[in-house]
């Protein structure tokens with residue numbers, strides 16, 4: 001990357017706050033990527049992320065332009081509508097216009113909670129449409145961002161009927177910023193060489209596409225550390241232990257193709273049992289500070305740790 005580019009591309013922020021965001025683990029994930037580059041001897045690589053969520057790691061990697069081609073996937077339909085709207089420049093311009101209107105309306109409103117409930121209803125009505133048209137997907141994407149910025153704790157949760165049901169947050173009077181146009185344009189640029197899909201992981205982990213020396217980053221919903229742990233359900237029906245087992249099976253396949261993987265999850269005995277059946281895989285316990293869900297709280301109560309599991313050695317990472 002040339003110096004001029006470096007001066008302009010200073011940072012890219014995920015457009016949404018997402019449960020399980022990888023901001024606190026970026027340093028460790030970047031160290032692992034450096035090792036991957038060394039060991040695979042590739043500088044510009046193909047990247048796969050089947051549980052994309054807020055995409056913090058991908059956006060960080062996009063900064064130094066080392067991704068040649070990316071395969072990005074998440075099972076959440078509305079999330080992928082949003083990313084598709086950002087990837088297409090015409091849709092993005094529409095999205096920005098809508099966000100600007102929503103932001104102005106919210107900041108001028110004396111009845112923000114009423115407005116919020118109105119938006120939430122509109123959002124759920126749009127979500128219920130079977131095959132939404134492009135303008136409806138853009139409308140839904142704008143509302144997704146608006147709700148994310150104004151709901152309680154910025155979390156995303158749906159009820160059994162598949163409706164977004166998070167209550168209004170605490171932003172009663174202060175001015176709230178919904179978007180940063182420059183940042184959205186950087187996200188658009190980062191998606192230039194990305195293929196975006198909306199499937200379940202077992203279909204997204206596709207071996208006609210995953211090849212030798214590709215990097216696969218896997219950040220599935222975390223195995224809860226306790227039975228009472230909240231936020232264990234990212235998607236309507238949660239993520240079962242059988243799905244974790246299936247993913248563990250896929251790790252062997254990824255490894256056998258000569259691809260490299262980095263997987264993150266909570267530091268529990270079950271995580272180790274499921275994901276460390278192959279003795280070639282390495283585990284690193286790393287410290288993190290999580291604000292929302294504390295899913296990574298160590299079972300022993302001795303601190304907050306999460307696991308990074310790889311099929312290659314990363315010296316000096318965790319223990």
Ligand SMILES: C[S@@+](CC[C@H](N)C(=O)[O-])C[C@H]1O[C@@H](n2cnc3c(N)ncnc32)[C@H](O)[C@@H]1O
Nearest residue numbers: 020021022051053054055056075200201219221
């Ligand atoms: C821990 S979050 C990923 C967080 C992300 N790395 C970030 O920085 O924001 C897990 C993601 O997996 C997605 N997910 C849940 N079940 C899935 C499935 N069966 N297939 C693909 N994605 C799934 C959720 O929608 C959620 O976005």
